[in-house]
Amino acid sequence: MMKYISTRGNAPELTFEDVLLTGLATDGGLYVPKEVPQFSLAEIESWRDLPYTELAHKVIYPFVEGCVDSDALQTMINEVYGAFGHKAVAPLQQLDNNEYVLELFHGPTLAFKDFALQLLGRLLDYVLERRNEKVVIMGATSGDTGSAAIEGTKACRNVDIFILHPYGKVSEVQRRQMTTVVGDNIFNIAIKGNFDQAQDMVKASFGDQSFLRGERKLVAVNSINWARIMSQIVYYFYSSLNLGGPLRPMAYSVPTGNFGDIFAGYMAKKMGLPIEQLIIATNSNDVLHRLMSQNLYEVHPLQHTITPSMDIAVSSNFERLLFDLYDRDGAALADLMAKMNKRTESVEVSEDKLGKARALFDSFAVSEDLTVQTMQEVYKETGYLLDPHTAIGVKAARECRRNPRIPMITLGTAHPVKFEDAVLRAGFDMPKLPHHLSDLMTREERLEVLPADLATVQEFIATNTFKD
Numbered sequence: 417m418m419k420y421i422s423t424r425g426n427a428p429e430l431t432f433e434d435v436l437l438t439g440l441a442t443d444g445g446l447y448v449p450k451e452v453p454q455f456s457l458a459e460i461e462s463w464r465d466l467p468y469t470e471l472a473h474k475v476i477y478p479f480v481e482g483c484v485d486s487d488a489l490q491t492m493i494n495e496v497y498g499a500f501g502h503k504a505v506a507p508l509q510q511l512d513n514n515e516y517v518l519e520l521f522h523g524p525t526l527a528f529k530d531f532a533l534q535l536l537g538r539l540l541d542y543v544l545e546r547r548n549e550k551v552v553i554m555g556a557t558s559g560d561t562g563s564a565a566i567e568g569t570k571a572c573r574n575v576d577i578f579i580l581h582p583y584g585k586v587s588e589v590q591r592r593q594m595t596t597v598v599g600d601n602i603f604n605i606a607i608k609g610n611f612d613q614a615q616d617m618v619k620a621s622f623g624d625q626s627f628l629r630g631e632r633k634l635v636a637v638n639s640i641n642w643a644r645i646m647s648q649i650v651y652y653f654y655s656s657l658n659l660g661g662p663l664r665p666m667a668y669s670v671p672t673g674n675f676g677d678i679f680a681g682y683m684a685k686k687m688g689l690p691i692e693q694l695i696i697a698t699n700s701n702d703v704l705h706r707l708m709s710q711n712l713y714e715v716h717p718l719q720h721t722i723t724p725s726m727d728i729a730v731s732s733n734f735e736r737l738l739f740d741l742y743d744r745d746g747a748a749l750a751d752l753m754a755k756m757n758k759r760t761e762s763v764e765v766s767e768d769k770l771g772k773a774r775a776l777f778d779s780f781a782v783s784e785d786l787t788v789q790t791m792q793e794v795y796k797e798t799g800y801l802l803d804p805h806t807a808i809g810v811k812a813a814r815e816c817r818r819n820p821r822i823p824m825i826t827l828g829t830a831h832p833v834k835f836e837d838a839v840l841r842a843g844f845d846m847p848k849l850p851h852h853l854s855d856l857m858t859r860e861e862r863l864e865v866l867p868a869d870l871a872t873v874q875e876f877i878a879t880n881t882f883k884d
């Protein structure tokens with residue numbers, strides 16, 4: 417059975433089931449698999465003709481084995497991805513010779529988050545029914561995680577879900593996708609602050625859950641929850657196999673905020689998939705690009721951009737990569753994270769450790785003007801409208817590509833219909849919302865606006881959790 421350990425080395429080892437029901441480890445770290453499942457090239461190659469659903473089972477099962485029955489997992493996967501709006505689930509769109517976009521926006525909320533959060537909802541139901549437990553989900557969103565989490569768990573009988581988003585700083589479609597979902601167990605909190613403050617409140621609440629009076633546990637839907645990363649690994653395998661992998665390597669460019677999606681690519685490589693290059697593509701909230709290029713970790717004030725989902729200054733999952741760069745030395749990492757989490761001074765990572773990251777990762781930061789220009793450029797070349805986050809990925813791919821003979825795949829993380837400001841600024845008409853969302857703009861909204869104050873937010877959660 418797979419065991420999970422904390423990146424800071426001072427928390428109990430857990431099974432998948434407990435990791436699913438946990439946010440942060442008790443030492444403040446993030447859980448990662450103790451041993452990474454390995455697949456040989458021959459085994460990966462034998463999966464070449466599998467549909468997405470069967471491939472997903474091959475990749476995910478080793479992470480859940482012993483906790484989730486194999487047939488039950490396949491049933492959940494079939495239900496989740498069978499309901500996506502494209503039969504291929506994650507189709508590739510070709511832009512140029514050896515240049516592709518992997519469309520990850522055919523799920524119900526039109527962003528890549530559906531891949532993991534639809535499955536996470538099913539897994540929670542499965543585990544909570546068996547344990548006869550109720551939990552409280554608390555999550556922070558810069559726009560996409562929130563709606564995908566609500567959509568993925570709205571039918572779960574044993575959860576109340578509280579999603580914090582930064583007031584006025586997500587797009588209208590994103591906000592409405594969260595605030596118009598009807599359900600007594602769904603609560604949207606717009607905090608008067610930014611995403612980092614929301615994420616900090618979520619992490620602080622995981623650290624001290626006494627506001628829930630010991631009666632309920634908190635569960636995470638952000639990518640601090642390993643179940644998120646696990647499901648996102650699958651599409652790296654799927655896209656590679658569709659383009660001749662694993663017999664030829666691939667390169668990926670990943671629009672990055674919390675470093676979850678690109679960490680999933682790094683995991684795919686560790687599991688045996690030949691990946692030659694991973695590109696960290698950021699907007700002007702570019703802490704990771706500055707770290708990679710200048711070896712200086714310095715948190716700057718958060719900027720509000722036309723790519724709101726990537727408006728993140730403190731990138732949670734980078735800790736999982738640092739854990740590997742520090743040879744899985746939890747104590748060393750705990751020291752480093754203590755410095756980084758102060759956020760008031762710059763921190764240097766040892767050149768030797770960063771050198772290991774630079775062998776695989778490149779990075780590029782894309783301004784708003786360049787984002788818009790890339791949307792225009794790609795449309796002119798191909799007639800294909802990119803969402804602005806994906807445009808950041810495409811621009812970074814074009815700037816950082818190491819070898820044009822290797823297919824370069826940019827993760828298409830969202831549908832452009834979610835981002836009116838960017839689409840209009842680039843001079844395009846807004847695409848139509850898909851049928852299931854066609855009345856989104858007239859549905860009734862429900863949300864609570866609160867100050868960015870931990871005690872107030874926790875009081876709101878406790879009151880609404882125990883109201884009956």
Ligand SMILES: Cc1ncc(COP(=O)(O)O)c(C=O)c1O
Nearest residue numbers: 560672673674675676677725829
């Ligand atoms: C559309 C979109 N693109 C990119 C990202 C960045 O992904 P990650 O936070 O996993 O780096 C997000 C949010 O996380 C997103 O919603």
Ligand SMILES: N[C@@H](CCOP(=O)(O)O)C(=O)O
Nearest residue numbers: 557558559560561638639725
């Ligand atoms: N971009 C995300 C922010 C949260 O990131 P997560 O992947 O850790 O959930 C969003 O759109 O909410």
